[in-house]
Amino acid sequence: MSTTLFPFADAAETLDYASTGFLILCASLVLLMTTPGLALFYGGLTRSKSVLNMMMMSFGSMGVVGIVYVLWGYSMSFGSAPPDDILGIIGDPFAKFGLHNMEDIFNGFGYDGYGNVPELAFVGFQLTFAVITVALISGAVADRVKFSTWMVFSALWVTFSYFPIAHMVWGNGLLSGAETSLSSLVFGSTEDGANVAPIDFAGGTVVHINAGMAGLVLALVVGMRVGFGKVPMRPHNVPVVMIGAGLLWFGWFGFNAGSELAPDGTAALVWVNTTVATCAAMVGWLILEKLRDGHPTSVGAASGVVAGLVAITPACGNLSPIGSIILGLVAGALSAYAVGLKYRFGYDDSLDVVGVHLVAGLWGTIGAGLLATEGGLFYGDGIDQTVVQILIALSSVVVSGVVTLVIALILKATMGWRIPEDVEVAGIDQAEHAESAYELGTRAGRLGGPTSSSAREENHDLEGAQR
Protein backbone atom coordinates (compact mmCIF):
# COMPACT_ATOMS: atom_id res chain seq x y z
CA MET A 1 0.00 0.00 0.00
CA SER A 2 1.58 3.26 -1.01
CA THR A 3 0.16 6.61 -0.09
CA THR A 4 -0.99 9.74 -1.80
CA LEU A 5 -1.67 12.24 0.95
CA PHE A 6 -4.85 14.28 0.69
CA PRO A 7 -5.66 17.17 3.02
CA PHE A 8 -8.09 15.07 4.99
CA ALA A 9 -6.67 15.73 8.45
CA ASP A 10 -9.97 17.06 9.75
CA ALA A 11 -11.81 14.05 8.36
CA ALA A 12 -10.41 11.54 10.81
CA GLU A 13 -13.87 10.53 11.96
CA THR A 14 -15.47 10.56 8.52
CA LEU A 15 -15.81 7.65 6.12
CA ASP A 16 -14.17 8.07 2.74
CA TYR A 17 -17.12 6.96 0.64
CA ALA A 18 -15.15 6.67 -2.59
CA SER A 19 -12.67 4.28 -1.01
CA THR A 20 -15.43 2.32 0.72
CA GLY A 21 -17.39 1.83 -2.48
CA PHE A 22 -14.20 0.98 -4.36
CA LEU A 23 -13.20 -1.65 -1.83
CA ILE A 24 -16.60 -3.36 -1.74
CA LEU A 25 -16.68 -3.54 -5.54
CA CYS A 26 -13.11 -4.85 -5.67
CA ALA A 27 -13.95 -7.54 -3.09
CA SER A 28 -16.81 -8.66 -5.32
CA LEU A 29 -14.46 -8.79 -8.32
CA VAL A 30 -12.03 -11.03 -6.44
CA LEU A 31 -14.91 -13.34 -5.59
CA LEU A 32 -15.61 -13.68 -9.31
CA MET A 33 -12.05 -14.97 -9.74
CA THR A 34 -12.72 -18.12 -7.71
CA THR A 35 -16.35 -18.74 -8.53
CA PRO A 36 -16.60 -19.19 -11.38
CA GLY A 37 -13.30 -17.92 -12.93
CA LEU A 38 -10.83 -20.38 -11.45
CA ALA A 39 -13.43 -23.16 -11.34
CA LEU A 40 -13.93 -22.82 -15.11
CA PHE A 41 -10.20 -22.45 -15.86
CA TYR A 42 -9.33 -25.59 -13.92
CA GLY A 43 -12.52 -27.42 -14.96
CA GLY A 44 -11.76 -27.06 -18.65
CA LEU A 45 -8.21 -28.30 -18.16
CA THR A 46 -9.30 -31.60 -16.62
CA ARG A 47 -10.75 -34.60 -18.39
CA SER A 48 -14.53 -34.66 -18.87
CA LYS A 49 -15.00 -37.39 -16.26
CA SER A 50 -13.67 -35.16 -13.46
CA VAL A 51 -14.69 -31.62 -14.38
CA LEU A 52 -17.42 -31.40 -11.72
CA ASN A 53 -15.10 -32.51 -8.94
CA MET A 54 -12.54 -29.96 -10.08
CA MET A 55 -15.09 -27.15 -10.02
CA MET A 56 -16.46 -28.37 -6.70
CA MET A 57 -13.02 -28.07 -5.13
CA SER A 58 -13.17 -24.32 -5.82
CA PHE A 59 -16.75 -24.03 -4.63
CA GLY A 60 -15.93 -26.18 -1.59
CA SER A 61 -13.00 -23.95 -0.58
CA MET A 62 -15.31 -20.98 -0.94
CA GLY A 63 -17.74 -22.50 1.55
CA VAL A 64 -15.20 -23.60 4.13
CA VAL A 65 -12.84 -20.63 4.01
CA GLY A 66 -15.66 -18.09 3.96
CA ILE A 67 -16.90 -19.40 7.31
CA VAL A 68 -13.45 -19.89 8.83
CA TYR A 69 -12.40 -16.39 7.86
CA VAL A 70 -15.28 -14.78 9.70
CA LEU A 71 -14.81 -16.98 12.78
CA TRP A 72 -11.05 -16.77 13.40
CA GLY A 73 -9.34 -16.01 10.08
CA TYR A 74 -9.51 -12.24 10.13
CA SER A 75 -8.54 -12.19 13.77
CA MET A 76 -5.47 -14.36 13.12
CA SER A 77 -4.43 -12.26 10.10
CA PHE A 78 -5.19 -8.68 11.12
CA GLY A 79 -6.76 -8.81 14.59
CA SER A 80 -3.61 -7.85 16.48
CA ALA A 81 -0.16 -6.45 15.69
CA PRO A 82 3.19 -6.81 17.46
CA PRO A 83 3.71 -6.88 20.39
CA ASP A 84 0.14 -8.12 21.01
CA ASP A 85 0.37 -10.99 18.52
CA ILE A 86 2.34 -14.22 18.82
CA LEU A 87 6.02 -13.54 17.92
CA GLY A 88 5.12 -11.58 14.81
CA ILE A 89 4.05 -14.87 13.23
CA ILE A 90 0.34 -15.10 13.93
CA GLY A 91 -2.38 -12.88 15.36
CA ASP A 92 -4.51 -13.70 18.37
CA PRO A 93 -7.45 -15.82 17.09
CA PHE A 94 -9.73 -14.44 19.80
CA ALA A 95 -8.98 -10.70 19.54
CA LYS A 96 -11.65 -10.31 16.86
CA PHE A 97 -13.18 -13.81 16.85
CA GLY A 98 -16.46 -13.88 14.94
CA LEU A 99 -15.80 -10.27 13.91
CA HIS A 100 -16.51 -8.73 17.28
CA ASN A 101 -14.56 -5.57 18.19
CA MET A 102 -14.84 -4.27 14.63
CA GLU A 103 -13.88 -0.61 14.17
CA ASP A 104 -16.31 1.77 12.52
CA ILE A 105 -13.38 3.28 10.68
CA PHE A 106 -10.30 1.43 9.46
CA ASN A 107 -7.39 3.04 7.66
CA GLY A 108 -4.94 0.92 5.73
CA PHE A 109 -2.58 3.83 5.26
CA GLY A 110 -1.74 4.14 8.91
CA TYR A 111 -3.19 7.60 9.46
CA ASP A 112 -6.69 8.99 9.77
CA GLY A 113 -8.60 10.72 7.06
CA TYR A 114 -7.97 9.75 3.45
CA GLY A 115 -8.82 6.12 2.81
CA ASN A 116 -11.12 5.71 5.81
CA VAL A 117 -13.27 2.62 5.27
CA PRO A 118 -15.40 0.50 7.58
CA GLU A 119 -13.26 -2.32 8.92
CA LEU A 120 -15.89 -4.76 7.64
CA ALA A 121 -15.15 -3.66 4.06
CA PHE A 122 -11.52 -4.60 4.62
CA VAL A 123 -12.63 -7.93 6.11
CA GLY A 124 -14.71 -8.72 3.04
CA PHE A 125 -11.86 -7.84 0.70
CA GLN A 126 -9.35 -9.98 2.58
CA LEU A 127 -11.79 -12.89 2.90
CA THR A 128 -11.88 -13.27 -0.87
CA PHE A 129 -8.07 -13.49 -0.96
CA ALA A 130 -8.03 -16.36 1.50
CA VAL A 131 -10.67 -18.20 -0.53
CA ILE A 132 -8.86 -18.04 -3.86
CA THR A 133 -5.49 -18.97 -2.37
CA VAL A 134 -6.88 -22.27 -1.11
CA ALA A 135 -8.78 -22.91 -4.34
CA LEU A 136 -5.58 -22.39 -6.38
CA ILE A 137 -3.97 -25.42 -4.70
CA SER A 138 -6.69 -27.78 -5.93
CA GLY A 139 -5.27 -27.86 -9.47
CA ALA A 140 -2.24 -29.81 -8.23
CA VAL A 141 -4.34 -32.80 -7.15
CA ALA A 142 -7.05 -32.91 -9.81
CA ASP A 143 -9.07 -36.07 -10.55
CA ARG A 144 -8.09 -38.17 -7.53
CA VAL A 145 -8.74 -36.93 -3.98
CA LYS A 146 -11.67 -37.44 -1.64
CA PHE A 147 -13.86 -34.38 -1.49
CA SER A 148 -14.24 -34.71 2.29
CA THR A 149 -10.46 -34.70 2.81
CA TRP A 150 -10.17 -31.64 0.59
CA MET A 151 -12.76 -29.76 2.66
CA VAL A 152 -10.93 -30.55 5.93
CA PHE A 153 -7.60 -29.66 4.29
CA SER A 154 -9.04 -26.29 3.23
CA ALA A 155 -9.88 -25.37 6.83
CA LEU A 156 -6.56 -26.60 8.26
CA TRP A 157 -4.34 -25.15 5.57
CA VAL A 158 -5.88 -21.70 5.53
CA THR A 159 -5.56 -21.60 9.33
CA PHE A 160 -1.96 -22.74 9.65
CA SER A 161 -0.35 -21.53 6.40
CA TYR A 162 -2.40 -18.69 4.91
CA PHE A 163 -3.31 -16.72 8.04
CA PRO A 164 0.26 -16.73 9.44
CA ILE A 165 1.83 -15.61 6.14
CA ALA A 166 -0.87 -12.97 5.62
CA HIS A 167 -0.18 -11.74 9.16
CA MET A 168 3.58 -11.77 8.69
CA VAL A 169 3.48 -9.85 5.40
CA TRP A 170 0.45 -7.57 5.72
CA GLY A 171 -0.30 -7.60 9.45
CA ASN A 172 2.94 -5.88 10.55
CA GLY A 173 4.52 -9.26 11.31
CA LEU A 174 7.97 -10.72 10.60
CA LEU A 175 7.91 -10.27 6.82
CA SER A 176 6.46 -6.74 6.80
CA GLY A 177 8.16 -3.36 6.90
CA ALA A 178 7.59 -2.99 10.64
CA GLU A 179 10.35 -2.18 13.12
CA THR A 180 10.24 -5.73 14.48
CA SER A 181 10.49 -7.44 11.08
CA LEU A 182 13.26 -9.56 9.54
CA SER A 183 14.09 -6.77 7.12
CA SER A 184 14.69 -4.39 10.04
CA LEU A 185 16.94 -7.02 11.57
CA VAL A 186 19.05 -7.22 8.41
CA PHE A 187 19.10 -3.65 7.13
CA GLY A 188 18.10 -1.69 10.24
CA SER A 189 15.12 0.50 10.92
CA THR A 190 14.00 3.93 12.01
CA GLU A 191 10.88 4.98 13.90
CA ASP A 192 8.96 4.79 10.62
CA GLY A 193 9.80 1.13 10.13
CA ALA A 194 12.35 -0.91 8.21
CA ASN A 195 14.91 0.93 6.07
CA VAL A 196 14.15 -1.46 3.24
CA ALA A 197 10.46 -2.37 3.36
CA PRO A 198 9.56 -5.61 1.55
CA ILE A 199 7.41 -5.20 -1.55
CA ASP A 200 4.36 -7.44 -1.80
CA PHE A 201 1.62 -5.22 -3.07
CA ALA A 202 -1.17 -7.75 -3.64
CA GLY A 203 0.09 -11.16 -2.61
CA GLY A 204 3.07 -12.71 -4.42
CA THR A 205 4.24 -14.35 -1.19
CA VAL A 206 0.93 -14.58 0.65
CA VAL A 207 -1.12 -15.94 -2.23
CA HIS A 208 0.95 -17.36 -5.09
CA ILE A 209 4.18 -18.67 -3.58
CA ASN A 210 2.11 -19.95 -0.69
CA ALA A 211 -0.39 -21.78 -2.92
CA GLY A 212 2.25 -22.94 -5.41
CA MET A 213 4.46 -24.47 -2.75
CA ALA A 214 1.45 -26.12 -1.13
CA GLY A 215 0.52 -27.53 -4.54
CA LEU A 216 3.99 -29.04 -4.97
CA VAL A 217 4.00 -30.68 -1.53
CA LEU A 218 0.44 -31.93 -1.89
CA ALA A 219 1.12 -33.41 -5.34
CA LEU A 220 4.08 -35.30 -3.84
CA VAL A 221 2.17 -36.59 -0.80
CA VAL A 222 -0.99 -37.51 -2.70
CA GLY A 223 0.88 -39.16 -5.58
CA MET A 224 0.32 -39.44 -9.30
CA ARG A 225 -2.95 -39.99 -11.08
CA VAL A 226 -3.45 -43.53 -12.39
CA GLY A 227 -1.78 -43.64 -15.80
CA PHE A 228 0.15 -40.36 -15.42
CA GLY A 229 2.65 -40.06 -18.26
CA LYS A 230 1.14 -43.04 -20.12
CA VAL A 231 -2.52 -42.24 -20.68
CA PRO A 232 -3.41 -39.05 -22.56
CA MET A 233 -4.76 -36.47 -20.11
CA ARG A 234 -5.54 -33.58 -22.34
CA PRO A 235 -7.85 -30.65 -21.48
CA HIS A 236 -11.43 -31.60 -22.31
CA ASN A 237 -12.84 -28.13 -22.99
CA VAL A 238 -10.44 -25.44 -24.17
CA PRO A 239 -13.07 -22.70 -24.73
CA VAL A 240 -14.07 -23.07 -21.07
CA VAL A 241 -10.38 -22.69 -20.12
CA MET A 242 -10.27 -19.42 -22.04
CA ILE A 243 -13.50 -18.13 -20.49
CA GLY A 244 -12.07 -18.94 -17.07
CA ALA A 245 -8.79 -17.16 -17.84
CA GLY A 246 -10.73 -14.11 -19.05
CA LEU A 247 -12.80 -14.00 -15.87
CA LEU A 248 -9.64 -14.35 -13.77
CA TRP A 249 -8.10 -11.42 -15.61
CA PHE A 250 -11.20 -9.28 -15.09
CA GLY A 251 -11.44 -10.15 -11.42
CA TRP A 252 -7.72 -9.60 -10.93
CA PHE A 253 -8.23 -5.84 -11.29
CA GLY A 254 -10.13 -6.04 -8.02
CA PHE A 255 -7.30 -8.10 -6.58
CA ASN A 256 -4.46 -5.78 -7.57
CA ALA A 257 -5.96 -2.30 -7.88
CA GLY A 258 -8.16 -3.00 -4.86
CA SER A 259 -5.06 -3.70 -2.78
CA GLU A 260 -4.35 0.01 -2.86
CA LEU A 261 -7.55 0.27 -0.74
CA ALA A 262 -8.39 3.61 -2.37
CA PRO A 263 -9.20 4.73 -5.92
CA ASP A 264 -6.16 6.94 -6.41
CA GLY A 265 -3.13 7.43 -8.66
CA THR A 266 -1.45 4.27 -7.44
CA ALA A 267 -4.60 2.26 -8.17
CA ALA A 268 -4.56 3.61 -11.72
CA LEU A 269 -0.88 2.70 -12.14
CA VAL A 270 -1.67 -0.78 -10.80
CA TRP A 271 -4.49 -1.20 -13.33
CA VAL A 272 -2.22 -0.32 -16.25
CA ASN A 273 0.68 -2.42 -14.96
CA THR A 274 -1.60 -5.41 -14.40
CA THR A 275 -2.92 -5.17 -17.94
CA VAL A 276 0.34 -4.68 -19.77
CA ALA A 277 2.30 -7.28 -17.80
CA THR A 278 -0.41 -9.82 -18.56
CA CYS A 279 -0.39 -8.99 -22.25
CA ALA A 280 3.39 -9.38 -22.28
CA ALA A 281 3.27 -12.70 -20.45
CA MET A 282 0.74 -14.12 -22.88
CA VAL A 283 2.93 -13.05 -25.81
CA GLY A 284 6.01 -14.43 -24.04
CA TRP A 285 4.35 -17.81 -23.52
CA LEU A 286 3.18 -17.97 -27.15
CA ILE A 287 6.62 -17.06 -28.51
CA LEU A 288 8.26 -19.80 -26.46
CA GLU A 289 5.64 -22.31 -27.64
CA LYS A 290 6.06 -21.33 -31.26
CA LEU A 291 9.82 -21.77 -31.03
CA ARG A 292 9.70 -25.00 -29.03
CA ASP A 293 6.57 -26.83 -30.21
CA GLY A 294 5.83 -25.15 -33.52
CA HIS A 295 2.37 -23.82 -32.63
CA PRO A 296 1.08 -21.01 -30.44
CA THR A 297 -1.77 -22.72 -28.56
CA SER A 298 -5.01 -21.52 -26.98
CA VAL A 299 -4.24 -23.26 -23.69
CA GLY A 300 -0.86 -21.51 -23.85
CA ALA A 301 -2.48 -18.10 -24.26
CA ALA A 302 -4.82 -18.72 -21.32
CA SER A 303 -1.93 -20.01 -19.19
CA GLY A 304 0.27 -17.06 -20.15
CA VAL A 305 -2.47 -14.70 -19.00
CA VAL A 306 -2.51 -16.35 -15.58
CA ALA A 307 1.30 -16.43 -15.32
CA GLY A 308 1.46 -12.71 -16.09
CA LEU A 309 -1.23 -11.88 -13.54
CA VAL A 310 0.61 -13.91 -10.90
CA ALA A 311 3.96 -12.26 -11.59
CA ILE A 312 2.66 -8.68 -11.56
CA THR A 313 0.66 -9.22 -8.34
CA PRO A 314 3.45 -8.44 -5.84
CA ALA A 315 5.07 -5.80 -8.06
CA CYS A 316 2.12 -3.92 -9.55
CA GLY A 317 2.35 -0.84 -7.31
CA ASN A 318 6.09 -0.32 -7.61
CA LEU A 319 6.93 -0.76 -11.30
CA SER A 320 6.66 1.50 -14.31
CA PRO A 321 4.51 0.23 -17.19
CA ILE A 322 7.70 -0.48 -19.17
CA GLY A 323 9.11 -2.41 -16.24
CA SER A 324 5.85 -4.34 -16.13
CA ILE A 325 6.25 -5.39 -19.76
CA ILE A 326 9.70 -6.81 -19.00
CA LEU A 327 8.42 -8.57 -15.89
CA GLY A 328 5.52 -10.05 -17.87
CA LEU A 329 7.52 -11.26 -20.86
CA VAL A 330 9.95 -13.11 -18.61
CA ALA A 331 7.10 -14.54 -16.52
CA GLY A 332 5.34 -15.96 -19.57
CA ALA A 333 8.43 -17.61 -21.03
CA LEU A 334 9.60 -18.87 -17.64
CA SER A 335 6.27 -20.51 -16.78
CA ALA A 336 5.88 -21.97 -20.28
CA TYR A 337 9.22 -23.67 -19.68
CA ALA A 338 8.45 -24.63 -16.07
CA VAL A 339 5.21 -26.51 -16.80
CA GLY A 340 7.29 -29.22 -18.49
CA LEU A 341 9.38 -29.90 -15.39
CA LYS A 342 6.82 -32.23 -13.83
CA TYR A 343 7.44 -34.82 -16.54
CA ARG A 344 11.18 -34.64 -15.99
CA PHE A 345 10.99 -34.89 -12.21
CA GLY A 346 7.99 -37.22 -12.12
CA TYR A 347 5.50 -35.38 -9.89
CA ASP A 348 1.92 -35.05 -11.03
CA ASP A 349 1.09 -31.38 -10.47
CA SER A 350 -1.91 -31.98 -12.69
CA LEU A 351 -2.84 -28.43 -13.73
CA ASP A 352 0.57 -26.80 -13.18
CA VAL A 353 0.05 -24.92 -9.93
CA VAL A 354 3.84 -25.12 -9.45
CA GLY A 355 4.81 -24.14 -12.97
CA VAL A 356 2.46 -21.16 -13.01
CA HIS A 357 1.88 -19.95 -9.45
CA LEU A 358 5.09 -20.92 -7.66
CA VAL A 359 7.44 -20.04 -10.52
CA ALA A 360 5.72 -16.82 -11.62
CA GLY A 361 5.10 -15.91 -7.97
CA LEU A 362 8.79 -16.27 -7.14
CA TRP A 363 9.79 -14.35 -10.25
CA GLY A 364 7.30 -11.54 -9.57
CA THR A 365 8.37 -11.18 -5.95
CA ILE A 366 12.09 -11.19 -6.72
CA GLY A 367 11.63 -9.25 -9.97
CA ALA A 368 9.99 -6.47 -7.94
CA GLY A 369 13.36 -6.01 -6.24
CA LEU A 370 15.07 -5.68 -9.61
CA LEU A 371 12.51 -3.48 -11.36
CA ALA A 372 11.01 -1.26 -8.63
CA THR A 373 11.30 2.36 -9.71
CA GLU A 374 12.32 3.22 -6.15
CA GLY A 375 14.92 0.88 -4.66
CA GLY A 376 15.21 -1.45 -7.67
CA LEU A 377 18.59 -2.92 -8.63
CA PHE A 378 18.08 -2.04 -12.32
CA TYR A 379 17.43 1.57 -11.33
CA GLY A 380 20.83 1.83 -9.66
CA ASP A 381 19.51 1.69 -6.12
CA GLY A 382 21.62 -1.22 -4.96
CA ILE A 383 20.86 -4.80 -4.13
CA ASP A 384 19.24 -4.35 -0.71
CA GLN A 385 15.66 -4.44 -1.99
CA THR A 386 16.34 -7.59 -4.02
CA VAL A 387 17.88 -9.29 -0.99
CA VAL A 388 14.79 -8.45 1.08
CA GLN A 389 12.54 -9.77 -1.70
CA ILE A 390 14.45 -13.07 -1.82
CA LEU A 391 14.19 -13.23 1.95
CA ILE A 392 10.39 -12.91 2.05
CA ALA A 393 9.98 -15.26 -0.93
CA LEU A 394 12.06 -17.99 0.69
CA SER A 395 10.34 -17.49 4.03
CA SER A 396 7.01 -18.08 2.34
CA VAL A 397 8.39 -21.20 0.60
CA VAL A 398 9.61 -22.65 3.89
CA VAL A 399 6.52 -21.87 5.97
CA SER A 400 4.12 -23.11 3.30
CA GLY A 401 6.22 -26.19 2.53
CA VAL A 402 6.56 -27.33 6.13
CA VAL A 403 2.99 -26.58 7.18
CA THR A 404 1.50 -28.23 4.09
CA LEU A 405 3.67 -31.33 4.57
CA VAL A 406 2.53 -31.77 8.16
CA ILE A 407 -1.17 -31.28 7.37
CA ALA A 408 -1.03 -33.49 4.26
CA LEU A 409 0.68 -36.35 6.12
CA ILE A 410 -1.76 -36.17 9.04
CA LEU A 411 -4.70 -36.33 6.65
CA LYS A 412 -3.08 -39.17 4.72
CA ALA A 413 -2.79 -41.20 7.92
CA THR A 414 -6.30 -40.40 9.14
CA MET A 415 -8.94 -39.66 6.49
CA GLY A 416 -6.82 -40.73 3.52
CA TRP A 417 -6.44 -38.71 0.32
CA ARG A 418 -7.10 -41.09 -2.55
CA ILE A 419 -10.29 -42.52 -3.96
CA PRO A 420 -9.99 -46.21 -4.99
CA GLU A 421 -8.03 -46.80 -8.19
CA ASP A 422 -10.90 -48.34 -10.19
CA VAL A 423 -13.17 -45.47 -9.18
CA GLU A 424 -10.57 -42.95 -10.29
CA VAL A 425 -10.31 -44.62 -13.70
CA ALA A 426 -14.09 -44.69 -14.08
CA GLY A 427 -14.28 -40.99 -13.15
CA ILE A 428 -14.38 -39.13 -9.85
CA ASP A 429 -17.52 -37.15 -10.71
CA GLN A 430 -19.80 -40.16 -10.48
CA ALA A 431 -18.07 -41.66 -7.45
CA GLU A 432 -17.79 -38.54 -5.27
CA HIS A 433 -20.76 -36.50 -6.42
CA ALA A 434 -23.13 -38.97 -8.17
CA GLU A 435 -23.31 -36.68 -11.20
CA SER A 436 -21.93 -36.42 -14.73
CA ALA A 437 -21.12 -33.09 -16.32
CA TYR A 438 -22.37 -33.85 -19.79
CA GLU A 439 -25.11 -35.95 -21.33
CA LEU A 440 -23.45 -37.21 -24.47
CA GLY A 441 -25.02 -39.32 -27.20
CA THR A 442 -28.57 -39.57 -28.44
CA ARG A 443 -30.22 -41.31 -25.49
CA ALA A 444 -30.31 -38.07 -23.51
CA GLY A 445 -31.77 -38.52 -20.05
CA ARG A 446 -33.40 -41.85 -20.87
CA LEU A 447 -30.87 -44.23 -19.44
CA GLY A 448 -32.98 -45.31 -16.47
CA GLY A 449 -36.14 -44.75 -14.48
CA PRO A 450 -36.54 -42.73 -11.28
CA THR A 451 -35.10 -44.39 -8.21
CA SER A 452 -35.85 -42.09 -5.29
CA SER A 453 -39.06 -42.81 -3.39
CA SER A 454 -40.63 -39.45 -4.16
CA ALA A 455 -39.93 -39.77 -7.85
CA ARG A 456 -41.34 -43.28 -7.80
CA GLU A 457 -44.57 -42.10 -6.19
CA GLU A 458 -44.98 -39.30 -8.70
CA ASN A 459 -44.52 -41.83 -11.43
CA HIS A 460 -47.16 -44.02 -9.85
CA ASP A 461 -49.65 -41.14 -9.64
CA LEU A 462 -49.01 -40.39 -13.26
CA GLU A 463 -49.72 -43.95 -14.27
CA GLY A 464 -52.91 -43.90 -12.21
CA ALA A 465 -54.10 -40.74 -13.91
CA GLN A 466 -53.46 -42.22 -17.30
CA ARG A 467 -55.60 -45.21 -16.43
Next chain:
Amino acid sequence: MKLVTAIIKPHQLDEVKEALEAFGIQGMTVSEAQGYGRQRGHSEVYRGAEYTVDFVPKTRLEVLVDDMDSSSVVDVILKAAQTGRIGDGKVWVVPVDEVARVRTGERGVEAI
Protein backbone atom coordinates in the same frame (compact mmCIF):
# COMPACT_ATOMS: atom_id res chain seq x y z
CA MET B 1 -30.32 -58.82 -49.46
CA LYS B 2 -27.13 -57.03 -48.53
CA LEU B 3 -25.95 -54.56 -45.91
CA VAL B 4 -23.64 -51.91 -47.33
CA THR B 5 -21.51 -50.22 -44.68
CA ALA B 6 -19.40 -47.20 -45.54
CA ILE B 7 -16.89 -45.39 -43.33
CA ILE B 8 -16.44 -41.91 -44.81
CA LYS B 9 -15.13 -38.47 -43.96
CA PRO B 10 -17.80 -36.61 -41.97
CA HIS B 11 -17.94 -33.67 -44.34
CA GLN B 12 -18.62 -35.98 -47.34
CA LEU B 13 -21.87 -37.20 -45.78
CA ASP B 14 -24.19 -34.74 -47.52
CA GLU B 15 -22.80 -35.53 -50.95
CA VAL B 16 -23.08 -39.27 -50.37
CA LYS B 17 -26.62 -38.93 -49.07
CA GLU B 18 -27.72 -36.88 -52.06
CA ALA B 19 -26.10 -39.30 -54.49
CA LEU B 20 -27.84 -42.26 -52.82
CA GLU B 21 -31.19 -40.49 -52.90
CA ALA B 22 -30.71 -39.72 -56.59
CA PHE B 23 -30.00 -43.41 -57.15
CA GLY B 24 -33.29 -44.27 -55.44
CA ILE B 25 -32.23 -45.37 -51.98
CA GLN B 26 -35.02 -44.49 -49.55
CA GLY B 27 -33.41 -44.85 -46.14
CA MET B 28 -30.13 -45.14 -44.35
CA THR B 29 -28.65 -45.13 -40.87
CA VAL B 30 -25.81 -42.79 -39.97
CA SER B 31 -23.67 -42.82 -36.84
CA GLU B 32 -20.58 -41.04 -35.60
CA ALA B 33 -17.54 -43.24 -35.43
CA GLN B 34 -13.85 -42.97 -34.60
CA GLY B 35 -11.03 -44.92 -36.11
CA TYR B 36 -7.96 -44.97 -38.25
CA GLY B 37 -6.51 -46.75 -41.24
CA ARG B 38 -3.44 -45.81 -43.25
CA GLN B 39 -4.12 -42.19 -42.32
CA ARG B 40 -3.20 -42.85 -38.66
CA GLY B 41 -4.00 -40.10 -36.17
CA HIS B 42 -2.44 -36.75 -35.49
CA SER B 43 -0.63 -35.12 -32.56
CA GLU B 44 -1.75 -32.26 -30.32
CA VAL B 45 0.29 -30.21 -27.85
CA TYR B 46 -1.05 -28.91 -24.52
CA ARG B 47 1.30 -26.90 -22.29
CA GLY B 48 4.25 -28.49 -24.05
CA ALA B 49 3.04 -32.08 -23.58
CA GLU B 50 2.45 -33.86 -26.87
CA TYR B 51 -0.50 -36.20 -27.22
CA THR B 52 -1.05 -38.61 -30.08
CA VAL B 53 -4.67 -38.76 -31.09
CA ASP B 54 -5.00 -42.17 -32.78
CA PHE B 55 -8.68 -42.12 -33.53
CA VAL B 56 -9.97 -39.71 -36.12
CA PRO B 57 -13.67 -38.75 -36.28
CA LYS B 58 -15.48 -40.58 -39.09
CA THR B 59 -19.05 -41.15 -40.19
CA ARG B 60 -20.48 -44.66 -40.55
CA LEU B 61 -23.29 -45.04 -43.06
CA GLU B 62 -25.38 -48.19 -43.36
CA VAL B 63 -27.79 -49.03 -46.18
CA LEU B 64 -29.86 -52.17 -46.74
CA VAL B 65 -30.21 -53.04 -50.43
CA ASP B 66 -31.53 -55.73 -52.71
CA ASP B 67 -28.83 -58.15 -53.98
CA MET B 68 -28.81 -56.78 -57.51
CA ASP B 69 -28.36 -53.17 -56.36
CA SER B 70 -25.45 -53.69 -54.01
CA SER B 71 -22.64 -53.30 -56.53
CA SER B 72 -24.15 -50.10 -57.97
CA VAL B 73 -24.71 -48.64 -54.52
CA VAL B 74 -21.05 -49.23 -53.70
CA ASP B 75 -20.12 -47.39 -56.89
CA VAL B 76 -22.40 -44.48 -56.00
CA ILE B 77 -20.86 -44.17 -52.54
CA LEU B 78 -17.31 -44.41 -53.89
CA LYS B 79 -17.93 -41.71 -56.44
CA ALA B 80 -19.52 -39.31 -53.95
CA ALA B 81 -17.16 -39.92 -51.02
CA GLN B 82 -13.88 -39.79 -52.86
CA THR B 83 -11.60 -36.79 -52.35
CA GLY B 84 -8.43 -38.62 -53.41
CA ARG B 85 -6.65 -37.72 -50.19
CA ILE B 86 -5.63 -40.13 -47.44
CA GLY B 87 -8.39 -40.93 -44.96
CA ASP B 88 -11.30 -41.18 -47.41
CA GLY B 89 -12.54 -44.38 -45.74
CA LYS B 90 -13.84 -47.83 -46.78
CA VAL B 91 -16.96 -49.52 -48.02
CA TRP B 92 -17.91 -53.16 -47.50
CA VAL B 93 -20.89 -55.41 -48.18
CA VAL B 94 -22.20 -58.32 -46.12
CA PRO B 95 -25.15 -60.68 -46.81
CA VAL B 96 -28.30 -60.27 -44.73
CA ASP B 97 -30.58 -63.24 -43.88
CA GLU B 98 -33.71 -61.46 -42.84
CA VAL B 99 -35.18 -57.93 -42.73
CA ALA B 100 -38.48 -56.94 -41.14
CA ARG B 101 -40.31 -53.62 -40.98
CA VAL B 102 -41.41 -52.99 -37.41
CA ARG B 103 -44.60 -51.01 -38.19
CA THR B 104 -46.19 -53.41 -40.66
CA GLY B 105 -44.43 -56.69 -40.07
CA GLU B 106 -43.46 -56.95 -43.76
CA ARG B 107 -40.54 -59.32 -44.40
CA GLY B 108 -37.72 -59.61 -46.91
CA VAL B 109 -37.22 -57.27 -49.87
CA GLU B 110 -40.59 -55.61 -49.13
CA ALA B 111 -39.16 -54.31 -45.87
CA ILE B 112 -36.13 -52.60 -47.39
